[in-house]
Amino acid sequence: MLNDTITHAERELYLTLFELAQQQPSAYEWLTRLPTWLNDIKDKANYAHAPAYQASVARLPTLTVNNVDLNSDVLTIEANLSESQRKQTMALLKQLMPWRKGPFQIGGQLEHQIDSGQNEDQQAAPILIDTEWHSDWKWQRVAPHLGNLKGRRVLDVGGGSGYHGWRMAGAGTDTVIIIDPSCLFYHQFMAIRHFVGAADSYKTHYIPVPLEALPEHSQLFDTVFSMGVLYHRQSPFEHLQQLKGQLVKGGELVLETLVIEGDANTVLVPHDRYAQMNNVYFLPSVAALIGWLEKAGFSEVRCVDVATTSIDEQRKTEWMTYHSLADFLDPNDCSKTLEGYPAPMRATLIAKK
Numbered sequence: 536m537l538n539d540t541i542t543h544a545e546r547e548l549y550l551t552l553f554e555l556a557q558q559q560p561s562a563y564e565w566l567t568r569l570p571t572w573l574n575d576i577k578d579k580a581n582y583a584h585a586p587a588y589q590a591s592v593a594r595l596p597t598l599t600v601n602n603v604d605l606n607s608d609v610l611t612i613e614a615n616l617s618e619s620q621r622k623q624t625m626a627l628l629k630q631l632m633p634w635r636k637g638p639f640q641i642g643g644q645l646e647h648q649i650d651s652g653q654n655e656d657q658q659a660a661p662i663l664i665d666t667e668w669h670s671d672w673k674w675q676r677v678a679p680h681l682g683n684l685k686g687r688r689v690l691d692v693g694g695g696s697g698y699h700g701w702r703m704a705g706a707g708t709d710t711v712i713i714i715d716p717s718c719l720f721y722h723q724f725m726a727i728r729h730f731v732g733a734a735d736s737y738k739t740h741y742i743p744v745p746l747e748a749l750p751e752h753s754q755l756f757d758t759v760f761s762m763g764v765l766y767h768r769q770s771p772f773e774h775l776q777q778l779k780g781q782l783v784k785g786g787e788l789v790l791e792t793l794v795i796e797g798d799a800n801t802v803l804v805p806h807d808r809y810a811q812m813n814n815v816y817f818l819p820s821v822a823a824l825i826g827w828l829e830k831a832g833f834s835e836v837r838c839v840d841v842a843t844t845s846i847d848e849q850r851k852t853e854w855m856t857y858h859s860l861a862d863f864l865d866p867n868d869c870s871k872t873l874e875g876y877p878a879p880m881r882a883t884l885i886a887k888k
């Protein structure tokens with residue numbers, strides 16, 4: 536049975552898809568599936584924690600927001616925050632742990648208010664959600680190589696908490712749709728959205744589904760990002776085809792994934808775990824990955840960045856207290872994972888449909 540209440544975020548998402556459907560009829564198929572998508576994520580039978588996450592988001596206080604900076608590395612929501620609001624917000628956000636992708640800051644005054652001493656003594660210290668990942672570092676590596684995002688319709692596949700999606704909005708996109716099947720990350724996004732409010736003119740949306748759930752040939756997006764997802768897929772070519780199906784002709788794919796050293800014929804398929812993850816399948820060399828993209832029908836394929844993940848970029852914090860990268864590397868040789876494979880190295884490739 537479908538829920539009869541609809542949140543503000545859901546309403547804005549419906550409106551965006553209705554608008555989209557005026558220009559591109561394939562969006563109607565999204566609209567027909569949307570009620571089920573949005574209902575399924577609330578269903579306790581699918582996600583035992585869903586009601587608790589929802590309740591945490593619903594209980595977040597309403598703050599007076601002075602400014603939202605979607606272009607800062609620490610994604611900052613400048614707002615008036617009293618001590619009691621701080622306590623309440625901290626407690627509720629901590630119920631949404633582990634926070635993996637960020638960082639975010641809530642609270643903190645505008646500089647001119649601090650200069651004039653306005654409200655200074657009533658203001659609590661801002662809340663810094665120091666996430667497991669410095670997702671800002673990835674954005675710094677990727678952003679300089681992107682085509683201009685201004686006015687573009689963007690899909691972020693596997694967008695996690697939505698950190699990169701907000702950064703895309705900050706770059707002036709027309710619309711961002713983040714998709715990710717994680718119930719927790721969906722609610723983390725909704726928590727941040729609660730504070731961002733109208734600051735992005737409600738142009739950034741989240742649909743809690745995997746890529747495979749989308750209509751196959753939507754051709755709705757000018758840019759499609761798939762960052763940190765390909766190696767989780769058992770069938771990498773299917774993933775590439777599904778990404779292609781979401782792009783308009785001439786659109787840009789941004790693909791970021793784990794790679795290894797080697798030539799066009801080098802691919803690692805970890806036998807069991809990789810860096811303790813039990814859902815890692817294909818780690819190609821950059822040359823092999825270029826070949827895969829070309830075989831999948833993409834053109835102008837180029838690798839714009841290769842970076843070894845450091846234990847400063849991915850680490851345990853107050854907001855993610857489980858094991859992190861340092862625990863997954865060989866203690867005697869940090870160039871290897873615990874399983875003896877090459878330590879995580881990630882490449883970003885850009886290609887045209």
Ligand SMILES: Nc1ncnc2c1ncn2[C@@H]1O[C@H](C[S@+](CC[C@H]([NH3+])C(=O)[O-])CC(=O)[O-])[C@@H](O)[C@H]1O
Pocket residue numbers: 636670673692693694695696699714715716717720744745746747761762763764767
């Ligand atoms: N089939 C799928 N469809 C969509 N999402 C999926 C699927 N399978 C897994 N995910 C989601 O993909 C994300 C992978 S993390 C990258 C986050 C961000 N992009 C980042 O680049 O930091 C990996 C990493 O730690 O880098 C998770 O949020 C999954 O739920």
